[in-house]
Amino acid sequence: MAKILVTGGMGFIGSHTVVELLEKEYEVLILDNLYNSDKKILHNIHQITGKMPQFIQLDLLDEQGLDTFFSQNTDIQAVIHFAALKAVGESVRLPLKYYKNNLDSLIHILEMMLKYEIANLVFSSSCTVYGQPDSLPVTEQSPIKKAESPYGNTKQIGEEIIADTVQAYPQLRAISLRYFNPIGAHKSGLLGELPQGIPNNLMPFITQTAIGLRDNLKVYGGDYDTLDGTCVRDYIHVSDLAKAHVIATERLLAQKNATNLEYFNLGTGKGNTVLEVIQSFEKTTQQKLKYEIVHRRPGDVVKIYADTAAANQVLGWHTEKNLDDMTASAWQWEVNYRKQQAE
Numbered sequence: 001m002a003k004i005l006v007t008g009g010m011g012f013i014g015s016h017t018v019v020e021l022l023e024k025e026y027e028v029l030i031l032d033n034l035y036n037s038d039k040k041i042l043h044n045i046h047q048i049t050g051k052m053p054q055f056i057q058l059d060l061l062d063e064q065g066l067d068t069f070f071s072q073n074t075d076i077q078a079v080i081h082f083a084a085l086k087a088v089g090e091s092v093r094l095p096l097k098y099y100k101n102n103l104d105s106l107i108h109i110l111e112m113m114l115k116y117e118i119a120n121l122v123f124s125s126s127c128t129v130y131g132q133p134d135s136l137p138v139t140e141q142s143p144i145k146k147a148e149s150p151y152g153n154t155k156q157i158g159e160e161i162i163a164d165t166v167q168a169y170p171q172l173r174a175i176s177l178r179y180f181n182p183i184g185a186h187k188s189g190l191l192g193e194l195p196q197g198i199p200n201n202l203m204p205f206i207t208q209t210a211i212g213l214r215d216n217l218k219v220y221g222g223d224y225d226t227l228d229g230t231c232v233r234d235y236i237h238v239s240d241l242a243k244a245h246v247i248a249t250e251r252l253l254a255q256k257n258a259t260n261l262e263y264f265n266l267g268t269g270k271g272n273t274v275l276e277v278i279q280s281f282e283k284t285t286q287q288k289l290k291y292e293i294v295h296r297r298p299g300d301v302v303k304i305y306a307d308t309a310a311a312n313q314v315l316g317w318h319t320e321k322n323l324d325d326m327t328a329s330a331w332q333w334e335v336n337y338r339k340q341q342a343e
């Protein structure tokens, strides 16, 4: 089976993708600097799959280290590039850290792929490239809006860097996957989201509040023009998302791509409000969540959800899990993880 390199393979989406790849018998190499993950995850991947991927702790900014790694692994056939910083607020305070990390690491990966003749790249992009769309649902052809944050801009520029590179080097093929809001956790309860410090994102904030680590959840804005006044997002189960990476990789390996750079939205196609997520969480977990509605959060888009026709029809990918599966699994992970920590 093909050998696949997964950068950031110890992270939230990366680790779930590694599991899906191993379950399909791919040989997996993980490069991760463990900046935002835990080495224990490797153990958990092994527990789920019975297989141990090769893990190399390496920062993608370390060009020398990267060259050595690639020179020793010349049989890699595809790269799935997750490794990146992703905290929107931090990116506003520390823009250079984000530009340097997310863009230099992408450039280094592309350089290595060219040097060592690896043709296939799957790139982690985001629905953030669409900003607040003029019409919904958003398709891959919807206009790219000015990025709301340096983080968002690294995804836009990242896509441009890849577009220019595949144009100049037609031997390279890439698929850019634009994620909507990935939440939930692996059904084993052994993999999930592990935010550092106080979570910025909704789902980990909910589970950490319910488990008693946070006093209450602040719902940002209750007066938007939506069903119940709170923002609408397209939440997608991380395992569904992970499976799309395997399919995209296989499409590249089989050279079934229609152009050298393809884009796909990955969401469920369904929008849910913040209050609907809370209701689902309370229903599936029987936990009462403490929350209050506060001021709007600067930079939030009001409403966004995906048109998933391209991913459904071209990739043949469909989501299997609903919002209740997402909230229930996120809670199972939180409970398991805290128990593990206490032992």
Ligand code: UD1
Pocket (backbone or CB within 6 Å): 086, 087, 088, 126, 127, 128, 148, 152, 181, 200, 201, 202, 203, 205, 217, 218, 219, 220, 221, 230, 231, 232, 233, 274, 297, 299, 300, 301
């Ligand atoms: C954010 C980023 C997006 C990034 C994604 C993953 C923005 C504009 N977008 O998405 O680019 O890819 O994170 O890191 O920042 N909410 C609360 N209370 C909270 C946290 C969130 O009410 O404590 C609400 C938000 O207002 C929003 C929804 O929950 O309506 C989802 O927020 P979040 O999980 O942070 O994701 P996004 O902002 O959609």
